[in-house]
Amino acid sequence: EPEVTQTPSHQVTQMGQEVILRCVPISNHLYFYWYRQILGQKVEFLVSFYNNEISEKSEIFDDQFSVERPDGSNFTLKIRSTKLEDSAMYFCASSPGVAYGYTFGSGTRLTVV
């Protein structure tokens, strides 16, 4: 069964550093998403991406965050200057259309120290 692949599985970074989280969505999916889950809390929407542009973003997704689909396969989330509170599990998801549900990757655990 097709999978959404996320790398790395765990990243530790120093506060103030830039990080890039990478995702390879399922190849025939058109909609891409980033969610995050702070330890012990619910899954929160960050951003959705369709047709090479952001279609929706949450309040969490401020100027420190950006997304890119630099080629036909990768979908990246960049955090420019990480804060301690950015420590969370970040999930990438893709979908052919919302009625089908999302397929989530296994996540990247980001730890900011």
Add this chain to the structure above:
Amino acid sequence: AQSVTQLGSHVSVSEGALVLLRCNYSSSVPPYLFWYVQYPNQGLQLLLKYTSAATLVKGINGFEAEFKKSETSFHLTKPSAHMSDAAEYFCAVSEGHTGNQFYFGTGTSLTVIP
């Protein structure tokens, strides 16, 4: 705006007993509803979905859920719990338009007692 409420952040059942995880939603339009399961240190896996077809939806691993519009509910059930069902379960709602985000509930942690 959509939202999801999951009653009970922790549910414990005995092995072989009925599993009932509650989810109520609010939506200004007919919703799409989903249940996801998250095993420890893993991603979110789709259990089942309701997208305006049959109101009783069957999913993987013996789970099912019933959409009740009058009660704005989409509770998840399984007749007989198995030890392997221990996980975090998330209910999610979407407006149903292509590309719209999901709104997740806060999750219910299911413990299965041998």
